[in-house]
Amino acid sequence: MNYLAHLFLSGDDEQTMVGNFIGDYVKGKDLNRFPDNIRNGIVMHRQIDTFTDTHLKFREAKTYFRPEFGLYSGIVIDFLYDHFLAKNWNTYSDYTLRTFAKRSHAALLKNFRFLPIRVQGFLPFLIQNRRLESYSSGSGIVEALNIMSKYTSLPAKADFVLHTIEANYLFFDDNFKTFMFDIIHYINEKYGSELKNTDFEIL
Secondary structure, rough: OHHHHHHHOOOOHHHHHHHHHHHHOOOHHHHHHHOOHHHHHHHHHHHHHHHHHHHHHHHHHHHHOHHHHHHEEEEEEEEHHHHHHOOOHHHHOOOOOOHHHHHHHHHHHHHHHHHHHHHHHHHHHHHOOOHHOOOOOOOHHHHHHHHHHHHHHOOOOOOHHHHHHHHOOHHHHHHHHHHHHHHHHHHHHHOOOOOOOOOOOOO
16 A cells, blocks of 8 residues: 555544554664654554555456566555545545645644654655645556656556556456455454445455
């Protein structure tokens, strides 16, 4: 899962959202320097990643990108799932995506001093470019992948990703719905959350 999904799955607590957002940038030994709820969010982030990486639907979706992306195919699905979450946002939240994004930005800025240096560096650009909202469009996913490929070893093949999504849209849509149903159920059960789930039935 990428930024939008991690924030969404955090529930209503702002510091849990912050922890879930920065989870990839915090090493295990650094946990103790954070307030309790941020630390809880970081732990939640890791549990979400473990659940995701081992889920059948996530692994199934990766096969469409493995020939071009290899070990990085999971990163592509992280972005793809954020796309489908943003596109179907009203199914999962009573708030607009814009309202949720603004609330997330406010929580991150309020806790700016706790953010790792790398996150402090890119947060202004994420807010300015309305990155969380941009995931709802194919062009937003392409732009995010292109940016990531400039600063990491992710192959610069965003156009291939977009073409693959468009050619298999119904498959990915169904794949996401099944996965999202399962992970929301997991979070609600594990954390006592009350995230809105769909009436989607797994066949």
